[in-house]
Structures are given as C-alpha cells and as structure tokens.
Amino acid sequence: MRRLLLLVVVLPLAACGGGSKAKSSPASLVDAVTAAAHKTYAAGSESMSLRASVDASGQTIVLTGNGAFDTKSALGSIRLDVNASPISTTVDEVLVGTGVYLKSPLLAAGLPGGKTWLKLDLGKLHFAGIDLRSLLAQNPGAELERLQALKSATKVGTDQTGTHYRVTATTGPISGYDVWVGGDGYIHRVVVAQASPKVSVTIDLSKFGEKVTAAAPPAAQVYESRNGSIPGLGGLGA
Numbered sequence: 001m002r003r004l005l006l007l008v009v010v011l012p013l014a015a016c017g018g019g020s021k022a023k024s025s026p027a028s029l030v031d032a033v034t035a036a037a038h039k040t041y042a043a044g045s046e047s048m049s050l051r052a053s054v055d056a057s058g059q060t061i062v063l064t065g066n067g068a069f070d071t072k073s074a075l076g077s078i079r080l081d082v083n084a085s086p087i088s089t090t091v092d093e094v095l096v097g098t099g100v101y102l103k104s105p106l107l108a109a110g111l112p113g114g115k116t117w118l119k120l121d122l123g124k125l126h127f128a129g130i131d132l133r134s135l136l137a138q139n140p141g142a143e144l145e146r147l148q149a150l151k152s153a154t155k156v157g158t159d160q161t162g163t164h165y166r167v168t169a170t171t172g173p174i175s176g177y178d179v180w181v182g183g184d185g186y187i188h189r190v191v192v193a194q195a196s197p198k199v200s201v202t203i204d205l206s207k208f209g210e211k212v213t214a215a216a217p218p219a220a221q222v223y224e225s226r227n228g229s230i231p232g233l234g235g236l237g238a
Contacts, residue, residue: 029153033165036181037147043186043208045070048140050078055198059084069095070212071141077214096216098122103217115223119216140203143190146171147179161189161204 040046045068052063067078080091094101102118111118149170156164162182169177180189186208192201216222 029155029165030150030167032163033153033167033179033181034148034150036179036185036187037144039185040187040205040208041071041141041144041148044072045207045209045212046140046205047207047210048078049204050080050201052199052201067093068207068210068212068214069140070214071144074098074141075214076212094214094216096214099216101217101222111223115221117217117222119222119224140190140205143177143192143203144187147177147187147190 047068048066050063050065050067054061054063061082061084063080063082065078065080067076069076069078074095074097077092077094080093082089082091089105091106092103098121100120100122102120103116107118108116146169147167151168151170153165153167156166156178158164159180162180165179165181167177167179176193178189178191179187182188186205188205190203190205192203193199
C-alpha cells in the first residue's frame with residue numbers, strides 16, 4: 001500500500017505601465033498576471049524546479065526535482081527524488097503528449113522481464129476522485145493556461161523573485177495560486193496549496209524559450225498499461 005501511495009503522489013502530479021492608481025486597481029492586477037502567464041506560455045518552453053509535500057494516510061511525502069518542458073507540445077522530462085520515511089527513491093519521468101513514462105526502483109520488481117519503463121495515459125488516470133494531471137501537474141503548461149483566466153488578483157508584495165500576487169483562477173480543481181512575476185514579465189514562481197488531501201507545490205521557472213529535448217524510451221523497454229493497472233501495485237484507473 002505504501003508503494004502504491006508513493007506512485008499516486010509522484011504521477012503528474014505543479015509556472016506594466018500606468019499611474020499609481022491604475023497599478024493598485026483589481027482589474028489592472030488581474031491584467032498584469034494574465035499578461036505574464038500569456039507571455040510565459042507563449043515562450044513555448046521553460047526549465048523548472050519542483051518542491052512538493054503531500055500528507056496522505058497519515059504520512060508525509062516530500063518530492064524535489066528538476067526538468068524542462070516544451071509546454072505547447074506537452075514534451076519534456078523531470079527527475080524526482082522522493083522521500084517518505086523509511087522509503088527514499090527516485091523517479092524518472094518523460095512526458096510525450098498525454099503519455100507519461102516512468103522509471104523507478106518502485107516499479108522495477110513489478111514490470112515484466114526486460115521492461116524498465118512504465119507507460120500510462122494521463123487522460124485516463126484518477127485516484128479517489130483526484131485528477132492526477134492537476135494534482136501535481138509537472139508539465140507547467142496546464143497551470144500557465146489556467147493563469148490566463150483569472151477571477152481576482154491581489155498584490156502581496158515584492159521580493160527577490162519578483163512581484164508576489166495571490167490569484168484565483170476561473171477553471172480547474174485547484175483555483176487558488178500564489179504567483180511571482182519577474183521584472184522581465186515572465187512568471188518565475190507558482191505555489192499551489194490544496195487542503196484535502198493536503199498538498200503544497202512550489203514550481204520555479206527559468207530559461208524561457210530554450211530548446212527542450214525529450215523522447216519516449218525505446219519501445220522494447222516499455223510496458224504499457226492500457227487500463228490504469230500497475231504491475232505489483234494494482235489499479236489507478238477511473
């Protein structure tokens with residue numbers, strides 16, 4: 001059960017001018033954040049670092065990782081370090097469209113002989129009513145799209161990362177975000193928090209517009225789960 005919980009958590013799972021009166025109005029704050037989200041998404045790619053914690057079934061799971069994604073093509077990769085005492089492991093993830101390829105010691109024992117990667121379709125995966133694509137959306141493109149449609153925004157302050165806004169999106173299961181917009185007009189940090197299950201995800205973005213190289217593993221090394229079941233761990237299907 002503990003290994004199943006870990007896999008649930010690491011699946012893609014969390015980027016102005018005018019006078020002073022205009023800058024403080026709610027409409028202009030929404031415009032500032034949506035413009036930054038649009039600019040960041042339009043760059044087409046970004047590098048990211050991820051820090052996340054999840055409290056589930058009385059256990060805290062901590063994830064850290066670094067990767068790069070082409071947000072328009074839904075292409076990229078990330079390597080995660082996962083710690084859930086007493087388990088400490090790694091997960092390599094490659095995203096190609098809605099297909100996610102996972103390689104981890106957590107999976108090795110359950111895969112058929114000769115297979116080192118597990119392929120899952122993110123469009124078909126749910127767990128306990130949670131859309132895993134949104135819980136820890138490791139491709140930041142989905143969140144950047146949501147941040148282009150906001151209901152509200154307030155300015156929290158400014159720090160070395162940029163101008164900090166607290167915003168509410170109009171779509172998606174997680175509506176509240178903290179967003180930092182840098183002096184270059186790009187979104188440099190997004191923090192997402194969810195109460196149940198308790199989740200906190202911080203995504204830092206950089207290297208906007210740089211080329212991203214990622215490819216699916218060789219087919220001979222891949223076991224594809226067509227119904228959401230994971231060898232040795234059971235089902236994650238809807």
